Structures are given as structure tokens and as C-alpha cells.
Amino acid sequence: xxxxxxxxxxxxxRARDGEARAIGRLISQVEDGSSLLREVxxxxxPYAGRAHVVGLTGSPGVGKxxxxxxxxxxxxxxxLRVGVLAIDPSSPYSGGALLGDRIRMSEHATxxxxxxxxxxxxxxxxxxxxxxxxxxxxxDAAGCDVILVETVGVGQSEVEIARLAxxxxxxxxxxxxxxxxxxxxxxxxxxxxxxxxxxxxxxxxQVRRDLRSMLALAERPEGAWRPPVLKTVASxxxxxxxxxxxxxxxxxxxxxxxxxxxxRVRRARDEIEAxxxxxxxxxxxxxxxGNRLDxxxxxxxxxxxxxxxxxxxxxxx
Amino acid sequence: xxxxxxxxxxxxxRARDGEARAIGRLISQVEDGSSLLREVxxxxxPYAGRAHVVGLTGSPGVGKxxxxxxxxxxxxxxxLRVGVLAIDPSSPYSGGALLGDRIRMSEHATxxxxxxxxxxxxxxxxxxxxxxxxxxxxxDAAGCDVILVETVGVGQSEVEIARLAxxxxxxxxxxxxxxxxxxxxxxxxxxxxxxxxxxxxxxxxQVRRDLRSMLALAERPEGAWRPPVLKTVASxxxxxxxxxxxxxxxxxxxxxxxxxxxxRVRRARDEIEAxxxxxxxxxxxxxxxGNRLDxxxxxxxxxxxxxxxxxxxxxxx
Numbered sequence: 273x274x275x276x277x278x279x280x281x282x283x284x285x286r287a288r289d290g291e292a293r294a295i296g297r298l299i300s301q302v303e304d305g306s307s308l309l310r311e312v313x314x315x316x317x318p319y320a321g322r323a324h325v326v327g328l329t330g331s332p333g334v335g336k337x338x339x340x341x342x343x344x345x346x347x348x349x350x351x352l353r354v355g356v357l358a359i360d361p362s363s364p365y366s367g368g369a370l371l372g373d374r375i376r377m378s379e380h381a382t383x384x385x386x387x388x389x390x391x392x393x394x395x396x397x398x399x400x401x402x403x404x405x406x407x408x409x410x411x412d413a414a415g416c417d418v419i420l421v422e423t424v425g426v427g428q429s430e431v432e433i434a435r436l437a438x439x440x441x442x443x444x445x446x447x448x449x450x451x452x453x454x455x456x457x458x459x460x461x462x463x464x465x466x467x468x469x470x471x472x473x474x475x476x477x478q479v480r481r482d483l484r485s486m487l488a489l490a491e492r493p494e495g496a497w498r499p500p501v502l503k504t505v506a507s508x509x510x511x512x513x514x515x516x517x518x519x520x521x522x523x524x525x526x527x528x529x530x531x532x533x534x535x536r537v538r539r540a541r542d543e544i545e546a547x548x549x550x551x552x553x554x555x556x557x558x559x560x561x562g563n564r565l566d567x568x569x570x571x572x573x574x575x576x577x578x579x580x581x582x583x584x585x586x587x588x589x
Numbered sequence: 590x591x592x593x594x595x596x597x598x599x600x601x602x603r604a605r606d607g608e609a610r611a612i613g614r615l616i617s618q619v620e621d622g623s624s625l626l627r628e629v630x631x632x633x634x635p636y637a638g639r640a641h642v643v644g645l646t647g648s649p650g651v652g653k654x655x656x657x658x659x660x661x662x663x664x665x666x667x668x669l670r671v672g673v674l675a676i677d678p679s680s681p682y683s684g685g686a687l688l689g690d691r692i693r694m695s696e697h698a699t700x701x702x703x704x705x706x707x708x709x710x711x712x713x714x715x716x717x718x719x720x721x722x723x724x725x726x727x728x729d730a731a732g733c734d735v736i737l738v739e740t741v742g743v744g745q746s747e748v749e750i751a752r753l754a755x756x757x758x759x760x761x762x763x764x765x766x767x768x769x770x771x772x773x774x775x776x777x778x779x780x781x782x783x784x785x786x787x788x789x790x791x792x793x794x795q796v797r798r799d800l801r802s803m804l805a806l807a808e809r810p811e812g813a814w815r816p817p818v819l820k821t822v823a824s825x826x827x828x829x830x831x832x833x834x835x836x837x838x839x840x841x842x843x844x845x846x847x848x849x850x851x852x853r854v855r856r857a858r859d860e861i862e863a864x865x866x867x868x869x870x871x872x873x874x875x876x877x878x879g880n881r882l883d884x885x886x887x888x889x890x891x892x893x894x895x896x897x898x899x900x901x902x903x904x905x906x
Contacts, residue, residue: 547899
């Protein structure tokens with residue numbers, strides 16, 4: 273196969289035709305911070321803004337991969353094109369994603385209406401890849417109707433996913449310790465749809481009751497979305513239709529209430545800010561600029577300056 | 590008690606006299622982003638740079654609090670002033686630290702030579718509080734000889750702690766699943782001292798052997814630090830003296846080799862950068878500036894611009 277370099281426009285055209293290799297190459301350019309990235313993003317712009325981004329998060333062991341699989345099957349049954357981004361919160365040092373794209377979700381591996389990609393969280397403290405918003409943009413422009421972004425809920429990664437998503441699904445399962453742990457109280461504020469997976473196991477109804485009573489404590493203004501608490505047995509595909517219906521209902525509400533627009537502006541805001549801050553950090557830390565930041569840091573360590581004065585110096589440049 | 594507002598200089602003077610209330614108030618100002626922060630930091634500068642910062646991290650259940658307790662006792666036995674910052678990776682939404690300062694480490698609660706503070710990781714994606722470097726600066730200027738920064742190793746928080754610390758201790762314990770999990774391979778690159786706690790339990794020697802053979806695989810140049818692997822029973826205080834000796838040895842090596850200076854410059858660099866980036870984000874997002882960022886984000890969502898072009902616009906202002 274020839275490895276001729278394709279222009280961003282060619283790649284985007286082929287991605288829009290559903291060619292998995294082109295989509296994959298665009299996401300790689302996004303991940304690697306390719307020098308073509310600006311051109312790629314500009315080429316994607318006319319086609320972006322249509323996909324519904326669904327975040328899927330939960331503690332290890334609740335069945336995220338199985339649930340993703342079941343949701344993909346249900347969405348495909350409704351004739352929708354689906355993208356899946358699985359974010360692996362692996363160490364920034366270890367590099368590669370823990371789970372291969374091909375090993376996972378082999379059921380859908382040959383379906384041209386499904387594009388699956390694992391991304392490592394490398395280089396970004398917090399668990400969600402820095403490149404995720406841009407990868408979403410690629411899948412969106414490539415014509416995905418729904419994009420599932422799946423991540424394990426450790427650290428603050430679930431909060432980061434919620435900031436990216438149009439609709440956030442929080443997965444729970446019975447027998448995962450103290451039901452809804454106090455330490456995970458944050459999940460009560462991020463879920464648009466709650467799913468108790470492994471609902472055929474003992475304790476599922478208890479988890480549902482506990483969750484519902486905790487959700488009931490939140491004050492919600494008139495007309496606010498009230499997150500449903502559904503039950504699934506993802507390994508048997510049970511309940512997936514209800515989850516997709518709930519996503520649809522949330523999407524409809526969010527569209528009418530203005531919440532969808534609000535979330536998308538926030539997502540774009542985060543994305544622009546991250547790009548601008550990355551550019552600034554590169555500028556400050558680059559050797560060409562005499563490594564201004566290292567000089568200021570040495571002055572702080574030597575007690576000749578304090579960090580605020582040093583930051584002022586950096587911004588004055 | 591009168592709540593007269595004290596000047597930063599007064600507070601710093603009282604903190605340097607070891608007055609816990611003054612230290613606590615300075616750290617609160619740091620956490621809250623007080624408007625006095627610049628003045629406070631300037632007032633601290635002449636006194637900072639002496640404390641040795643020791644990071645302590647490990648998975649939930651390895652005995653971090655007990656180990657911190659044992660190390661504090663050992664350091665106090667050597668007549669050193671000790672600061673403890675316990676970083677709680679609680680949700681950024683939930684706000685308060687999970688563990689109260691007073692409930693924890695009650696053994697040392699009345700010792701004027703020990704200052705203990707819990708900090709929530711709120712407002713900062715990743716698990717380590719944004720305010721940690723400044724809180725270290727407060728404890729440093731207040732005359733602490735050693736500052737222990739303790740955090741649970743979830744997400745990338747252990748990597749963040751390693752970036753802050755002069756010496757990083759990684760705690761392990763037998764019976765915590767698959768020994769040293771592949772997913773945690775990153776710990777092999779951050780520890781300066783490894784401690785197998787709960788060494789009276791079955792499997793401790795196996796964990797030690799496994800860890801040593803994994804550490805042996807790393808290529809280390811001539812003269813590099815070779816991290817020791819120690820055993821403790823923190824609940825009985827066993828092994829704490831050897832851990833403190835290892836910290837001392839690492840400190841001596843780091844001072845001679847230039848590594849200590851390198852790490853402190855990196856810490857100051859991170860701190861300056863964080864302050865500058867926070868200032869920029871506030872400027873970009875402030876209503877006074879017509880909320881430039883929101884306007885750019887709305888244009889991206891409307892498909893009129895792409896995020897790179899928008900970031901250029903932000904930086905050109």
C-alpha cells in the first residue's frame with residue numbers, strides 16, 4: 273500500500289465516505305499534534321456540529337465495555353452511525369492505551385457503521401486525553417450520529433467526561449462496595465441518565481433506591497431535567513433500548529431548553545482555551561525564546577523573586 | 590476572639606513563631622485565592638527554600654495515614670519540625686476535604702512541632718490541589734524542616750505529587766490484587782524510596798522481590814540514584830527509622846548531584862506557569878472583557894470558526 277501523504281482535504285473527504293482508515297489517520301494526527309492539525313481542523317469545520325456526544329463513566333467493574341457494546345448494537349439497530357472513543361487512564365509515562373481497539377468490541381469490528389478507537393490519557397493529568405475534543409470533532413465531521421466516550425471513573429475523569437458530553441450516563445452495579453460511596457458523591461451532579469447494570473444480581477434494587485433517594489435531595493428548578501435511573505443486564509443486551517430512549521429524551525429536552533447549546537459552547541470554550549494555553553506553554557518553554565520560564569523559576573528557587581512576580585514577568589513579555 | 594484582619598507580614602511573622610492558627614490562616618488564603626495572595630507570597634519569599642518536601646503515595650488500603658503517622662513520630666524524635674499536607678482526591682464539586690485535620694493523626698494533634706492540614710483537590714482536574722505548591726511555600730517559610738505531602742494514588746495524582754516533591758515515597762502492601770499491577774507501571778518511574786508496608790503479612794517478601802526485579806530492568810546511568818525497597822509495619826512503628834534514613838540519603842545524593850536544584854526549578858516553573866495561566870483564563874473569561882472566550886466558542890459551535898483559529902484570536906488580543 274502506498275503511503276503517499278494525503279492532504280487534510282482528501283483525508284476528510286474519505287473520512288466522510290466512512291473510510292475507517294482515513295478516520296483513524298485523522299485521529300492519529302490529532303493525538304500526535306501533527307503539524308497539519310490546523311489545516312485538518314479547518315477542513316473539518318463545515319461538517320462538524322451534528323453528532324450527539326454521550327459520555328459513559330463508572331467505577332472499574334460496573335461493565336462499561338459490555339454496556340458500550342450493548343448500546344452500539346441498539347444504536348446500529350436504529351440505523352445510526354456510531355463512533356466510540358475509549359479513554360484509557362493509563363499512566364502518562366507508559367504511553368500506549370491499555371486495551372487494543374481490535375480486541376475490544378470485536379462484535380462490531382467489521383461493521384462499517386461503527387468506528388472504535390482507544391485513546392491513552394498520556395501527557396494530560398486527569399485521565400481524559402487532551403486530544404479528546406479534537407477526536408470528537410473528527411468523528412462528528414465523519415458523519416457519526418452518536419459518539420460514545422467511555423472512561424473509567426477514577427480521579428476526576430468522570431467530571432472531565434461530563435464537561436465534554438451532551439449527555440452523560442453514569443453506570444453503577446450492585447456489590448461494588450458501599451453502594452454509592454460518599455467519596456463518589458460527585459457522580460450525583462454529573463449524570464443525565466443513571467444505569468444500574470448487572471441488574472440480575474442481588475442488591476440492584478437497593479442500589480436503585482439509594483441512588484433515587486440521594487438524587488431526590490438535589491434541588492431542581494421547575495422544568496429542569498430529572499435524571500432517570502434505569503436497570504440493564506448489558507451482557508444479555510437487556511435494557512439497552514430504554515437507555516437509548518433516555519438519551520433521546522435528554523437530547524430533546526436539552527435542545528429545547530438551551531442546555532445543549534450551553535454545553536457545546538462550554539466544550540468549544542474548553543477546547544479553544546486548551547489550544548491557546550498549550551501554544552503559550554510552548555512559547556514560554558521553548559529554547560528559542562531563551563527559555564524565559566526556566567530563568568524565572570531559577571530566580572524563585574534562589575529567593576530573588578516570588579512566583580506571582582515571576583508570573584507577571586511572563587505575562588508582560 | 591477578635592477577627593481583626595492581620596496584614597500578610599503580621600501573619601507570616603506569627604507563622605514563623607510556629608503559631609498554628611496563623612499557618613492555617615495563610616493556607617486558607619492560598620486555598621481561597623485571597624486577594625492578599627500576592628502580598629502573602631512576597632512576604633514568605635525571604636524564608637522559603639529550606640524545607641525538604643517528601644511526597645507519599647500509594648493505592649487505597651496500603652496504609653498511607655498510618656505510615657505518615659509513623660514517619661511524623663520518627664521525624665519528631667529527631668527534633669525536626671514537620672508539616673503534613675493530606676490531599677484528598679474528592680470531587681471538585683463536593684468541596685470539603687473528606688478527612689478532617691483533627692480526626693486524622695490525633696496522636697500529633699497537640700504537638701506544636703507538627704502542623705497538619707487536609708486539602709481538597711477541588712477545582713483542579715487531576716487530584717492534586719492547585720494550591721498545593723503555595724501551601725508548601727507557607728509551611729516552608731513557617732520553618733518546617735520536612736513537609737510530607739500525602740495523596741492516594743488514583744488517576745495521575747501520584748505523578749503530580751512526584752513533580753512537586755524533593756523525594757517521593759511509593760507505598761505498597763501485600764495482598765492488594767496483582768502485586769504491582771501493569772496499570773500502575775508508572776510508579777516504577779516516580780519512586781525515590783519504595784516501602785512495602787504491612788510487612789508482617791503473607792506475601793510481603795514476594796512483593797519486594799517482584800518490585801526489585803522490575804526496578805532492576807530500568808537502565809540507570811553511572812551515579813544515578815538506586816531506589817531502595819524497604820519494609821515497614823507502620824501500625825507498630827517498625828521500619829520508620831530506616832525510611833527516614835533513606836529520605837536523608839536521597840536528599841544528600843540529590844543535593845550533590847544537582848537533582849534537588851533541578852526538581853526545585855521544575856516545581857517553581859510549574860507554579861509560575863499555573864499562576865500565569867490562571868491569570869490569563871480569568872482575563873479571557875471575565876465579563877469586563879466582554880467575555881471574549883464565550884464569543885469565540887459560540888462562533889466555533891455555529892461552524893463559523895474552528896478552535897485553532899479561535900485560539901489565535903484569543904492570543905492576538
